[in-house]
Amino acid sequence: MSELQELYQQVILDHNKNPRNFKSLPHAEHKAEGYNPLCGDRVTVYLHLEDGKVKEAAFEGKGCAISTASASMMTEAVKGKSLEEAKALFEKFHDLVTGKTASSGELGKLAVFAGVREFPMRVKCATLAWHTMNAALENRDEPVTTEE
Numbered sequence: 001m002s003e004l005q006e007l008y009q010q011v012i013l014d015h016n017k018n019p020r021n022f023k024s025l026p027h028a029e030h031k032a033e034g035y036n037p038l039c040g041d042r043v044t045v046y047l048h049l050e051d052g053k054v055k056e057a058a059f060e061g062k063g064c065a066i067s068t069a070s071a072s073m074m075t076e077a078v079k080g081k082s083l084e085e086a087k088a089l090f091e092k093f094h095d096l097v098t099g100k101t102a103s104s105g106e107l108g109k110l111a112v113f114a115g116v117r118e119f120p121m122r123v124k125c126a127t128l129a130w131h132t133m134n135a136a137l138e139n140r141d142e143p144v145t146t147e148e
């Protein structure tokens, strides 16, 4: 097993077992729901902004290990980011897991998700929370689905 694969497994296991920011955020002014019908993953993302930056990010839901770990890491990654930075991070993450780019620059720990690009079904699991976060920023009312 390669180093990245090993790291990938460790990170996914860790975040799936102990998801960070796994709670509702009653004072969140940005919220969206996401659903990945292919796997059955469901996630609700909450964002609380202050001075144009993400002060708190949290999520709730039920899904596979990859979707849970990805949501957990997303909430950590967008904290402290401005709206533009959070969106840019979403784009970068999306490009990485879909194989559009091989560069994982600036993604830090999130780079471990590059491994899912070989499994198209899993790409949806990994990106669900990010699509939902993006929808929350735009305050879209319609639930997000990975099937467009």
Ligand code: ZN
Pocket (backbone or CB within 6 Å): 036, 039, 040, 041, 063, 064, 065, 066, 067, 124, 125
């Ligand atoms: Zn899944």
